[in-house]
Every structure is written in C-alpha cells, then in structure tokens.
Amino acid sequence: MRQKFCLIAILFLAATAASQAPPPLVVSPEVHADRRVTFRFRAPNDKEVAVALEGPGKPLPMQKDEQGVWSVTTEPLAPDYYGYTIIADGVGLFDPSNYAHKPNFLYRSSEVHVPGPASGPASLSWETGDVPHGEIHHHFYKSGIVGDQRGFFVYTPPGYDPRGKQAYPVLYLLHGFSDDANAWTEVGRANVILDNLMAQGKAKPMLVVMPLGYGAPEVLAPDSGVFHDRAITERNFDKFRETLLGEVIPRVEAAYLVVKDRNARAIAGLSMGGAESLLTGLNTLEKFAWVGAFSSGGITEEFDKEFPGLDTKSAEGLHLLWVACGTDDRLIDINRKFRAWLTSKNIKHVDIETPGAHTWMVWRRNLIEFSSLLFR
Amino acid sequence: MRQKFCLIAILFLAATAASQAPPPLVVSPEVHADRRVTFRFRAPNDKEVAVALEGPGKPLPMQKDEQGVWSVTTEPLAPDYYGYTIIADGVGLFDPSNYAHKPNFLYRSSEVHVPGPASGPASLSWETGDVPHGEIHHHFYKSGIVGDQRGFFVYTPPGYDPRGKQAYPVLYLLHGFSDDANAWTEVGRANVILDNLMAQGKAKPMLVVMPLGYGAPEVLAPDSGVFHDRAITERNFDKFRETLLGEVIPRVEAAYLVVKDRNARAIAGLSMGGAESLLTGLNTLEKFAWVGAFSSGGITEEFDKEFPGLDTKSAEGLHLLWVACGTDDRLIDINRKFRAWLTSKNIKHVDIETPGAHTWMVWRRNLIEFSSLLFR
Numbered sequence: 006m007r008q009k010f011c012l013i014a015i016l017f018l019a020a021t022a023a024s025q026a027p028p029p030l031v032v033s034p035e036v037h038a039d040r041r042v043t044f045r046f047r048a049p050n051d052k053e054v055a056v057a058l059e060g061p062g063k064p065l066p067m068q069k070d071e072q073g074v075w076s077v078t079t080e081p082l083a084p085d086y087y088g089y090t091i092i093a094d095g096v097g098l099f100d101p102s103n104y105a106h107k108p109n110f111l112y113r114s115s116e117v118h119v120p121g122p123a124s125g126p127a128s129l130s131w132e133t134g135d136v137p138h139g140e141i142h143h144h145f146y147k148s149g150i151v152g153d154q155r156g157f158f159v160y161t162p163p164g165y166d167p168r169g170k171q172a173y174p175v176l177y178l179l180h181g182f183s184d185d186a187n188a189w190t191e192v193g194r195a196n197v198i199l200d201n202l203m204a205q206g207k208a209k210p211m212l213v214v215m216p217l218g219y220g221a222p223e224v225l226a227p228d229s230g231v232f233h234d235r236a237i238t239e240r241n242f243d244k245f246r247e248t249l250l251g252e253v254i255p256r257v258e259a260a261y262l263v264v265k266d267r268n269a270r271a272i273a274g275l276s277m278g279g280a281e282s283l284l285t286g287l288n289t290l291e292k293f294a295w296v297g298a299f300s301s302g303g304i305t306e307e308f309d310k311e312f313p314g315l316d317t318k319s320a321e322g323l324h325l326l327w328v329a330c331g332t333d334d335r336l337i338d339i340n341r342k343f344r345a346w347l348t349s350k351n352i353k354h355v356d357i358e359t360p361g362a363h364t365w366m367v368w369r370r371n372l373i374e375f376s377s378l379l380f381r
Numbered sequence: 382m383r384q385k386f387c388l389i390a391i392l393f394l395a396a397t398a399a400s401q402a403p404p405p406l407v408v409s410p411e412v413h414a415d416r417r418v419t420f421r422f423r424a425p426n427d428k429e430v431a432v433a434l435e436g437p438g439k440p441l442p443m444q445k446d447e448q449g450v451w452s453v454t455t456e457p458l459a460p461d462y463y464g465y466t467i468i469a470d471g472v473g474l475f476d477p478s479n480y481a482h483k484p485n486f487l488y489r490s491s492e493v494h495v496p497g498p499a500s501g502p503a504s505l506s507w508e509t510g511d512v513p514h515g516e517i518h519h520h521f522y523k524s525g526i527v528g529d530q531r532g533f534f535v536y537t538p539p540g541y542d543p544r545g546k547q548a549y550p551v552l553y554l555l556h557g558f559s560d561d562a563n564a565w566t567e568v569g570r571a572n573v574i575l576d577n578l579m580a581q582g583k584a585k586p587m588l589v590v591m592p593l594g595y596g597a598p599e600v601l602a603p604d605s606g607v608f609h610d611r612a613i614t615e616r617n618f619d620k621f622r623e624t625l626l627g628e629v630i631p632r633v634e635a636a637y638l639v640v641k642d643r644n645a646r647a648i649a650g651l652s653m654g655g656a657e658s659l660l661t662g663l664n665t666l667e668k669f670a671w672v673g674a675f676s677s678g679g680i681t682e683e684f685d686k687e688f689p690g691l692d693t694k695s696a697e698g699l700h701l702l703w704v705a706c707g708t709d710d711r712l713i714d715i716n717r718k719f720r721a722w723l724t725s726k727n728i729k730h731v732d733i734e735t736p737g738a739h740t741w742m743v744w745r746r747n748l749i750e751f752s753s754l755l756f757r
Contacts, residue, residue: 047472050426073470094449096423099475101489104561113477133530138521145514145572154509167543185480196521 031074033102034089034117040081042117044089045102049073051094059088059114061333061362084121084129085366086194088114107192110225111183116192128201130373131194136204137163141196144256150247151220157253158186159261160196160213162203172262174380175212176295177249178372179274179281182303183225186217189372192365198372209380211271212263216253218278220244238303246285250292268324271379273297275368276336280304283343287312287326290319295379297327299371300363301343302336308346317351325378326354329371331361407450409478410465410493416457418493420465421478425449427470435464435490437709437738460497460505461742462570464490483568486601487559492568504577506749507570512580513539517572520632526623527596533629534562535637536572536589538579548638550756551588552671553625554748555650555657558679559601562593565748568741574748585756587647588639592629594654596620614679622661626668644700647755649673651744652712656680659719663688663702666695671755673703675747676739677719678712684722693727703751705733707743 033045044056046067054075055064067075088107091098099106100115107114123132142159162173178195180188189195195213202208219225221241258265270293274282279301286296304311320326326347330340337358347354357374361367409421420432422443430451431440443451464483467474475482476491483490499508518535538549554571556564565571571589578584595601597617634641646669648662649655655677662672680687696702702723706716713734723730733750737743 048427048470050428050470051424052426094424094426096477098477099489101472101474104484104486108480110480113475135523140521141519143517143519145516147511 031102033076033100034115036117036119037078040084040119041078042082042119043076043078044091044100045074045076046091046093046098046100047072047074048093051075053094055092057090057092057097059364059366064092082119084119084132086131086192086369087117087119088192088365089117090114108185108187109183110185130198130201131369132201133197134201134204136200138200139163139165139196141190144260146252146256148248148252150244150251151222153222155217156186157214157216157256158190159257160190160199160215161261162210162212163200164210165212165262167262169262172264173210173212174269174271175214175257175261175263176271176273176376176379177214177216177254177282179218179272179278180215181218181274181276181278184218184278186215189213189215193369193372195372198369199376202373202377208376211376211380212257212261214253214257216249218245218274218281220246220248242281242284242303245281246289249285250289254292267292267294267322269380271295271297271325273299273327273372273375274301275299275371276301276363277303284311287315287320290315290322294323295325296323297325297371297375298329298340299368299375300330300334300336301328301340304339304343306339306342308343315350315352320350320352323353326352327357327375327378328354329357329359329367329375331359331363331367333360333362334367336363407478409452409476410491412493412495413454416460416495417454418458418495419452419454420467420476421450421452422467422469422474422476423448423450424469427451429470431468433466433468433473435740435742440468458495460495460508462507462568462745463493463495464568464741465493466490484561484563485559486561506574506577507745508577509573510577510580512576514576515539515541515572517566520636522628522632524624524628526620526627527598529598531593531624532562533590533592533632534566535633536566536575536591537637538586538588539576540586541588541638543638545638548640549586549588550645550647551590551633551637551639552647552649552752552755553590553592553630553658555594555648555654556591557594557650557652557654560594560654562591565589565591569745569748571748574745575752578749578753584752587752587756588633588637590629590633592625594621594650594657596622596624618657618660618679621657622665625661626665630668643668643670643698645756647671647673647701649675649703649748649751650677651675651747652677652739653679660687663691663696666690666698670699671701672699673701673747673751674705674716675744675751676706676710676712677704677716680715680719682715682718684719691726691728696726696728699729701754702728702730703733703754704730705735705743705747705751707735707737707739709736709738710743712739 031045035043054067057064065077067077069075097113099113103115105116121129123134139162145156224241272282272286272293279298280303283298286293330337344356407421411419430443433440441453443453445451473489475489479491481492497505499510515538521532600617648658648669650658655674656679659674662669706713720732
C-alpha cells in the first residue's frame with residue numbers, strides 16, 4: 006500500500022510542479038448556515054485589506070490575525086450569487102482560495118453563492134434545479150465588419166431537436182461594458198433561469214443568443230473613448246449593430262430551427278447592452294417586436310437624434326418595450342428621462358423600477374421577469 | 382458634447398461602483414517584439430514577490446520600484462501559451478492585470494500568449510487561424526451515478542450538419558487532476574488545434590467529447606484521498622468510467638450523428654485523464670480501438686491487476702495504443718515501467734518521449750500528434 010500512496014503523491018507533486026504555486030492555505034469564502042459569509046485572505050505584510058461586495062455598499066474592512074490571515078464576516082445575506090473583490094493595499098484581486106469568478110475584461114471579481122431553494126413555492130430561478138436542461142453552444146467566426154476572430158453563444162431549450170420540425174423564437178441578449186460574451190451564462194445564469202422558467206411553464210420555449218457586444222473592441226483599452234472620445238463609443242454601438250444584423254442573426258437563422266419573423270425576435274441587454282438593445286431594436290423595428298433595456302447607459306439625452314424614426318405610429322408594432330432600472334443605480338436619472346420622453350411621444354412601454362444598484366442581482370431578476378413576457 | 386461625455390462617465394462609474402474594485406494600474410503581462418515577457422504586480426508592502434512560469438524552472442524573483450510595482454522580464458520565450466502564477470509573500474495569485482487565466486479547481490494561474498505563425502509552413506496548430514471553425518457545445522445533466530449536476534463539452538467539426546447524413550468518429554478527451562471539464566478547450570485549445578489540423582487535411586473529421594473527469598469529486602478536497610486514502614482514488618477512477626460509459630456516451634450517441642462502433646471511438650487524456658484513458662480503454666476493448674495516454678499518472682505498478690484482461694490476443698484489435706510522457710516529468714519513470722510491461726506482454730504500442738515537463742505545452746503537442754493518427 007505504501008507504494009500505491011507514493012504513486013499518488015507523485016501525481017500530485019507533478020501537478021504542483023506544473024503550477025509552481027503553493028496550494029490555497031485558507032478557506033474562503035465560507036458560507037455559514039445562517040447565510041453570513043466569512044472571507045479570508047492571507048497577506049502577512051499588507052497594511053489594509055478589505056472585501057468589496059457587489060452592490061452599493063462600502064468595502065468591508067478585514068482584520069488580520071497572528072498568522073497574517075485577514076478575515077471579515079458579513080451580516081446574513083439574502084440567497085443569491087454575489088461578486089466580490091479583495092482589495093489589498095489598493096489593488097483589486099481575485100480571492101485566491103476561490104475557484105468561482107466572473108469573466109470580465111476590466112474588473113477582477115470572485116463569486117460567492119448563498120444558496121436558496123431550487124424547487125417549491127419559494128424557489129429561486131437562478132438555482133440549478135432537477136429539471137430538463139438546455140445546451141449552450143459556442144460559435145466562432147471571423148468578423149468581416151470588425152476584422153477580429155470572435156464568438157457568440159446560443160442557448161437551446163430542453164427538447165430542442167435540430168433534426169425535428171419545431172421552430173423557435175429567439176431572444177438576443179446583450180452583456181454590459183467590460184463583460185465578455187459568456188457573462189449572461191456564467192454570471193447571469195441565463196441558461197439556468199430559462200431552464201427553470203420553462204419547466205414551470207412561465208416562459209415560452211425560445212433560443213437565447215448572446216453575441217459579443219463590442220463593435221469597436223478598442224473601447225476596452227484603459228485610455229479609450231469611454232473617457233475621452235464620444236466617437237469611439239458611437240462606433241462601438243454602430244458596428245455592434247452591423248455585426249448583429251449582418252453576421253450573427255444570419256448565422257443563427259441558417260444553423261437553427263428558428264422563426265424568421267420580427268414577431269419572433271426579441272432583443273434585450275444590460276447597461277451598455279441595454280443601450281444597444283434600444284439603439285438596435287427601436288431603430289430596426291422591421292427586425293424586432295420585443296425590446297428590453299436593463300439599467301441601460303450610454304445613450305445621450307438627445308433622444309430624438311438617437312431614435313430618429315421612432316414615433317407613435319412606427320412603435321405600434323412593438324409588442325413589448327420594457328425599460329427597467331434599479332433605484333440605487335446612478336443610471337436611474339437617464340432612464341427616467343428616457344421613459345418620460347417615450348411617454349411624451351405617446352409610445353407604449355413598461356416602466357420598471359426595482360430595488361437595487363448596478364448589479365447582477367438586479368439583472369438576473371430583470372431577465373426572469375422580461376423573458377416570462379416574451380412571445381405571448 | 383460636454384453632456385455626452387458626462388453620460389459616458391456615468392456609465393463607467395456605474396460599472397466601477399458595481400465591482401467596487403479600482404481599475405488595474407499596471408500593464409501585465411507585456412509581450413515584447415523579441416518574445417521576452419515582462420510581468421508586473423503592484424504590492425507596495427510585500428516583502429517577496431515572484432512569478433512562477435509553467436514548466437520545470439524555478440520562480441523568477443521580481444524587483445520592486447519606488448511606486449511599489451514589482452516586475453521581472455524573462456528571456457525570449459518560444460511561441461506558446463504559458464500559465465503563470467504571481468507568488469506574493471507565499472500566496473499564489475492570479476495576475477490582477479490580466480484577463481486570461483486557467484480554469485482550475487486547485488491552482489491559480491494566469492496565462493500569457495507568446496504568438497507564433499497561424500499559417501504557412503511553420504504554423505503552430507494552437508494559433509487561431511483564418512480557417513473554418515467548429516463549435517463547442519456545453520451539455521448539462523444530473524448524474525445518477527455520482528449524484529451531482531454536471532456537464533460535458535462536445536466539439537463538432539466545421540461542416541458538421543445535425544440535419545445531414547454524415548456520421549463521425551469520436552475522440553473522448555480527458556482532463557487532468559484539478560482541471561475543470563473545459564480545460565481541454567480553454568487551456569488545451571483542442572478546438573483550435575482540430576480546426577487547423579482538419580483544414581490542412583492532417584486530421585480526419587471527428588467529434589471530440591470532453592467530460593468531467595471526476596467519478597468521486599471529493600477527491601478535490603484538500604484533505605482528500607489523494608494524500609491519505611487509495612480507496613477514494615480508485616472510486617474516482619471506477620465511477621468516472623461508469624459515468625462515461627453509462628451516461629456520457631449514450632447521450633452523445635443519441636444527440637449526434639456519430640458512428641456507434643469501437644473502430645470509431647478513441648479515448649485519450651492527460652495525467653489523471655491519461656490513467657482514466659488506459660483504465661477505461663484497455664479494460665473495455667469492446668468499446669474503444671484507439672487509446673492515448675499523455676503523462677499519465679495514478680495507476681499503480683501492479684499492472685496485471687490494473688488490466689486483468691489485457692493480453693497479446695485481446696489487444697490485437699487495438700488500432701493504436703499511444704503512450705507519451707515528457708522526459709522532465711516526474712511521471713516518466715512509471716510511464717517507462719508501464720511501456721516495458723506492455724512490451725513484456727507483447728502488446729503493440731507506440732512509445733513517445735518528448736522534451737518537457739508536466740505542462741500544457743507538452744499536452745497540446747501530444748494532442749496534435751495523436752489526433753492526426755486517429756481513424757485511419
């Protein structure tokens with residue numbers, strides 16, 4: 006038996022040698038039965054360490070013990086998925102003890118899951134349930150419009166049969182600024198949410214297509230137009246729309262059994278993706294009949310210029326225009342102004358104000374509510 | 382225009398507020414034209430910071446400047462993808478300035494790409510080329526054997542048509558200990574490699590299925606059987622084989638146009654996955670005719686017990702048994718002993734020794750060579 010153990014130790018050492026990193030020495034995060042969460046981070050020489058939890062609150066200062074391990078325990082948290090960042094002497098870090106993290110081009114956030122019920126009357130739609138699951142397909146192509154190699158994701162619902170005859174409507178679902186194309190599945194849990202809603206009969210069977218939302222990827226550079234140059238932001242919006250209409254939708258409609266009709270196409274997104282949903286959806290009403298904007302930002306207040314053809318008459322064919330924002334979000338003002346403008350133009354829409362800030366806790370709930378209304 | 386800039390700034394601030402983390406302040410990694418790489422990490426109060434690059438070398442000590450930014454520049458590196466870990470006062474960290482990192486349950490490695498040619502006579506198969514791309518499908522299911530919710534990935538080759546008639550052979554490709562099921566695509570670039578090999582006519586069109594390799598996921602716990610208990614390791618191997626044969630293969634063969642025949646099924650993997658490929662493939666020869674082991678580890682030296690039915694006669698139907706290991710890998714000895722045992726049993730196989738350690742640089746090259754030999 007000694008020899009056997011030795012072989013296993015060699016396997017482990019080989020893996021260790023490959024990564025050259027010592028194994029994690031602390032447990033973090035630790036979710037307690039009462040839903041308090043303890044975060045820990047070893048940094049014996051740091052002067053100030055805090056954990057910034059997704060949401061509007063201030064970072065929580067951590068305290069160092071004699072082993073050089075910093076820790077803090079939260080109040081009980083509502084069941085949800087929370088992003089968080091360790092801020093060590095001013096530098097935002099992933100929690101090195103935690104596998105789960107958010108894909109994001111600019112920010113480093115780990116993720117903690119405070120579990121809630123996956124079934125029953127109080128079930129939470131983002132909890133993985135014992136229900137039929139759809140699939141997520143990652144497609145790759147060279148964009149002739151942007152010039153890069155890029156991809157998009159397609160969620161197919163449970164029971165989707167590529168060899169069958171049933172055709173489905175499609176929700177085009179857009180991520181926010183700094184996110185990657187997999188944000189809606191990896192962080193937003195869109196596939197889990199749709200699985201659950203369909204199992205409960207609360208959402209119609211549909212495909213969800215999640216493209217890369219950057220028409221001008223240079224918008225992500227630290228010295229990019231987000232800070233200095235409106236032109237790059239507008240190019241980002243314009244070229245995104247071109248990639249969606251000219252590259253993504255044709256590929257989806259060639260590869261999948263989908264209804265090729267505006268009544269069967271919805272577009273929605275969060276933050277930058279909310280702006281893209283409005284700019285694309287409301288300016289190509291011949292393509293989309295269902296439009297949603299979650300905490301949208303990036304559109305100017307010159308709404309007449311942003312939506313030149315939109316009026317009472319042209320908007321009549323819209324089955325749903327759903328504009329949501331959290332009341333703790335800095336973008337609530339521009340969203341209120343936009344909705345007031347819609348009202349002034351006599352354009353039918355749904356006003357949604359929810360608790361919450363510019364967070365995925367808000368957007369997951371937005372998706373649950375919005376997707377339940379589609380294609381009815 | 383002032384107003385417009387202001388709106389964009391609000392969008393950015395909203396995103397910043399959401400993550401609560403300051404933006405990255407340093408550029409890291411920086412790949413120079415001569416293929417040297419500079420790594421930087423801000424940690425004003427740390428005493429000792431180094432970067433551990435994937436491979437057998439020792440961590441490279443970093444030097445601190447007056448701003449508290451540590452840095453080091455490597456010698457020129459051969460074009461490849463390299464994992465690396467920042468080791469700050471003994472704690473292994475992701476590089477917070479870098480988006481690219483490896484998915485891994487136990488180790489924190491960022492990734493740096495030293496680019497090489499994607500086309501031409503010296504092209505490198507892991508470089509994204511301007512060639513037709515396959516897709517990656519993520520499937521989800523509840524395992525009746527293990528009891529958890531889990532997934533597997535399926536690569537479909539360019540031109541795969543679920544509504545067509547052509548059926549394909551399948552390579553079952555297994556990750557190593559501590560990896561997640563997406564390791565072969567995210568780190569191993571298996572889809573890119575297959576795209577390129579097929580475009581060059583060097584690999585036959587095939588599907589590649591990448592399941593989760595843990596039959597006993599508790600093997601990943603820090604105090605697990607890897608260190609203390611052979612029984613958990615054996616359960617991990619046994620239950621993995623059950624999930625593959627009883628859950629994954631039936632799902633793949635129901636959902637895809639594949640040839641349901643041992644001559645059209647290959648199995649290969651790295652490290653723990655190499656052991657699983659041997660234990661599953663060579664003990665169910667009625668299912669597989671092509672077997673590959675890359676740097677395999679975890680099998681005991683009691684080969685007669687590990688492969689009770691394997692002999693010259695039963696192995697005759699194997700089209701390929703391909704056993705590879707890097708000469709700088711601690712597992713080279715057990716691999717040599719295993720190959721010597723195969724020879725003593727008069728079992729035809731291919732001995733491969735390459736330069737390199739227990740690294741993805743070795744395994745990407747293994748996949749290129751092995752997949753080119755399949756289904757011919």
